[in-house]
Ligand SMILES: O=C(O)Cc1cc(O)ccc1O
């Protein structure tokens with residue numbers, strides 16, 4: 001177990017974890033005895049089909065004060081700027097797009113109220129594709145809890161720390177770390193050191209998993225042992241509460257007369273987890289040429305086509321650049337996969353101006369892009385000494401499905417309508433000589 005931010009965690013990606021907040025709460029040797037210790041209710045929680053292959057099967061057993069169905073009926077509620085694929089509100093133009101950060105809310109805003117959807121693809125009802133949201137909050141969720149039936153939620157904090165109180169226990173997450181909350185897990189979010197902002201990839205598809213390592217071997221990239229899971233922590237609170245469910249793109253609310261975070265003990269491999277991106281063991285060229293960014297994949301949600309991701313979560317972390325006789329920034333490219341990027345801190349090597357922390361960019365399927373003109377000039381003439389890239393942490397949600405920006409994203413005042421200008425200085429140098 002790892003002690004961090006005063007919270008205790010269990011370690012190991014996808015392990016069969018077990019944890020109990022009260023001694024002896026976990027049944028021994030079986031999952032559902034006739035009567036559970038402490039008179040708890042037993043409830044299985046599955047995020048893959050019962051019959052999914054053992055290697056990809058995800059489920060946990062929870063032991064709780066009440067089963068989850070001890071609740072009121074769902075009624076529709078306003079979903080604000082929270083949208084879901086398929087987006088039908090606007091066409092999807094092929095243009096490169098970039099945005100400044102969305103401003104922090106001025107009024108009291110909790111995690112639910114501050115959610116804004118920037119883009120989405122696939123179809124949540126088919127459990128394919130992703131939603132891309134920005135979260136912003138300056139106050140805790142008070143007596144309200146959320147879960148998405150549409151997808152697993154990958155949080156990429158950009159500003160401020162948050163405490164995620166979940167059915168499975170508590171996780172504290174700060175910029176530079178990520179948090180993954182499986183589809184269906186009930187949770188609340190509390191900002192712990194001022195306003196919070198970050199990105200969310202709502203993954204409608206197969207749960208995120210670690211990519212294969214191939215010839216790299218048994219170690220490297222994101223190592224399994226660095227993923228942290230919460231220990232059981234339950235609330236025995238009888239009070240009026242609101243449970244909000246995102247289902248098929250709509251929000252529904254139900255009333256509860258108790259806290260839904262009432263799991264006293266759990267065992268299994270489907271649970272929230274966090275990961276510190278600085279633990280990523282970067283593997284890159286030590287000879288020449290700029291490899292494909294798939295070398296920086298932290299987590300992947302595979303689609304049904306081998307090697308073609310529903311979504312890859314890719315980071316561009318601090319690292320040494322040593323490639324010789326090489327144009328070191330990303331090459332110019334056109335890619336069948338669609339690329340949505342964000343910046344957690346510092347500067348990104350392909351864009352030294354305009355792509356700022358909290359900002360976003362979208363380069364859709366087959367849309368050309370690459371370094372801005374100023375970066376091309378500089379990198380083409382640079383002395384190729386070993387160089388350490390520091391103060392940088394960009395990331396990309398890369399998906400096989402075209403990523404449609406929402407009407408809000410296309411029309412919002414923080415869209416940079418002059419984004420294309422950063423390439424306008426690309427001159428023709430060709431004059432027939434070698
Ligand atoms: O477009 C981008 O900036 C992301 C990216 C980075 C890289 O190093 C190679 C390919 C790629 O799409």
Ligand SMILES: [Fe+2]
Pocket residue numbers: 333335339363369
């Ligand atoms: Fe790209």
